[in-house]
Amino acid sequence: MSSKPQPPSSSPPPNNNFAVAFCALAAARTWLSLTGFSSLLDHNQLVSSPLTAFSNLKEGIFLFNHDIDPYSGGSFRQSPLLLSLFTTILPSSSKPLASLLWTLNDVVGAYTLVQIWRSRQNVTSSRRDTLVAAAYLLNPYLFLPSLALSTSSFENTLMLSAILFACKRKPSQTVFTLSVLVQLSLTSIIMVLPAMLLLITDPHSHLASPQPIQTSLRKLWPLFGEFSLYTIVLILISTVIAGSWTWIPQTWGATLMLPDLTPNTGMWWYFFTEMFDHFRPFFLMVFSVHLLIYVAPVCLKFQYDPLYAAYILLGILGIFKPYPTLSDPGLFVSMIALFPETYQYMRHPIVTLLLHLHAALLMPLFYDLWVVQGAGNANFFYASTLVFACANGAAIVDALWSGLRVAIGETPEGYVVVQE
Template sequence: MTFEFALAVATRTVLAFSPLERLLQDDNQLSSPLTSYSRLQEGVYLFRHGIDPYAGGTFRHSPLSLSFFSTIVPASRIPPALLWTSLDAVGAWALVNIWRSRSNIQRSKRDLRIAAIYLLNPYIFLPCLALSTSTVETTLQLLTLMFASRGQSSLSLLTLAVLSHLSLPAILLLLPVLLLLLSDPLSHLASPKPFPQKLSKCVPLLVEFTVSFVTLALASTLVAGGWGWMRNTWGAGFLLPDLTPNPGLWWYFFTEMFDHFRPFFLAAFSLHLAIYVVPLCIKFQHDPLYASFLLLGILGTFKPYPTLSDPGLFLSFISLFPETYPYLRYPVVTALLHLHAFLLLPLFHHLWIGTGTGNANFFYASTLVFGLANGSALLDYVWAGLRVAIGEEKEGWVVTQE
């Protein structure tokens, strides 16, 4: 596997230095106002010249990103390209290790396939080529779940705290991560049982996460020179101040929304993103890794500023659950919907923005198809995750009868 993995990473490195990087960098499907590398460069420039980047309305990255890219990573082209390629390689490595922890093995023939599915997923490598910081978030999500699968609580909670600072909706993963730390990553879909630990054991882990999160918030405040960064970064997901088109479902709705109703629907959309956490964790308490997988799909479908890498991570995670494949109802339909959306998104965006022969309805229609594709995959895997246990019981019953 080592040679093939190195070859895949080398190929990605070559692509990182191709003209594709400049062509894709400002694509609205690959970078959002919260993950755009161009906006990050603008913020770093202002910060280095003594101007508060949060005083305006365009810079929405975390102060952690601001301090990292203004002090450690040079502004030239080569270091960011190498960094993003390395992050993608680390993400693939983390995904493979999650599979090994779930299967309780050291190595398997499936490792290369899992890494290839991640590295060759266009929803993953195109945002990476565009230098979207969603690649950083994707890698941190994988590292969080990898450390949790290994039982490394401090590393997992610290990584999740950093991730939540970069992208606040990721804090919804806290509950399944806590459950995963108190149980194990092995597949228990076929034998659902009540959660084996008392939830009171979550309290020390929750305190540890809170301390890490608050410490990072104080450090960010020192970097930014005040508390104003919270409104521009965390507040953006609740207030939706920037309606730049993206593959999500929020921007067009609030473009057409009367200001009088805006606060109500902002609250409704924000609560809608959070209401799935507890039900999924209760239903899949016997397999917290699967609950985390489903929550990744919900975030990729319903978060306010998604990019292609958000559903891309959910689709890459599918390779970790082969036991669900026989129980999927409409995999072909879901795959065709994703192919349809993948072709429509750039086409309708070009018709609207590039040639001016279309309008916003064209692009939003393609995002609705994309949302339908994501929702179809999510529902199919909720069904399959529940159906595994019933299928195993029936198979056991048939064998017994025979």
């Protein structure tokens, strides 16, 4: 039976169960954010990086409030947009208020993910809504960075918002959100093409019936032009906020040049710790270009389902990002809830799950042994991050295989797209 989406019912029944469950999930996350558990994660490099740490943000706010260039010290590497937001809305000393703000951000992200699911299924509500929301709010890869007040949580919400705007065919909102996202994280630029392809096609599932894109790609040029305009305007605004152009080498430049080799969950830091300075520029170029080479092949292969292309690219970004945290692959893991039609075609989901469990146990253990106890060395922790990268890589390979297999495999009798 085909999984082609059907038009929504004209008067769907209200989903009261989802409202109750969603409020319960939000209340549980709020309670967790106000406990003392978050203080244990303040300086944990698994959940925050030099580009997303709340401690660095507070330092930048302090310098900015005392008329000192926050980018002069080389420790503050976050966008001037965040600096402006948190100096006007959120006092740096109010951690309970910050915890509530981060929790609210996650609640918005979860509801946005539910809206993306509804847009993909072309329904106004479904029995799966609660599961989709729980996949975001209860994902430890996402709520642990949120408890640590990592600004990567805001990046995830902006990413989901851009995808939702694209699903709703709102071009200006989509490209503006993408522009803001690129201001916060330069590597998010690889998500611009799949989001724009989603704008000119539709978000519905076409994995079972792949067809070449039916619209002219010339429609992309005005979107790229509008994106460039918004980006230029935001650059100028950021320059006015920072008072100079020094924010560019300290934020975007840090993504490209990797000046801070603080250990994290990615694969760049250890490689460049051991790298001779003579070869460093060449390999920085290779690593940066390597992240870009996946965009065109993935978008071409899944041109009939740009939402799935965006999903795959988010997984790739979670592996090869220069300064990743747990929240980067966490978004990819949560978004798997949007594609139930692929579950039956996955080849090794148990192996992937066990690899993630193995890495989730090893990384905090080896990090504590090396950094806190001083009983290990960098090889201990890097070995665990390699296991984590293998787990994420296995998940992406499985997602690619199952996404392609849907088109040529037989759908089991009785399978239908979840709808109300």
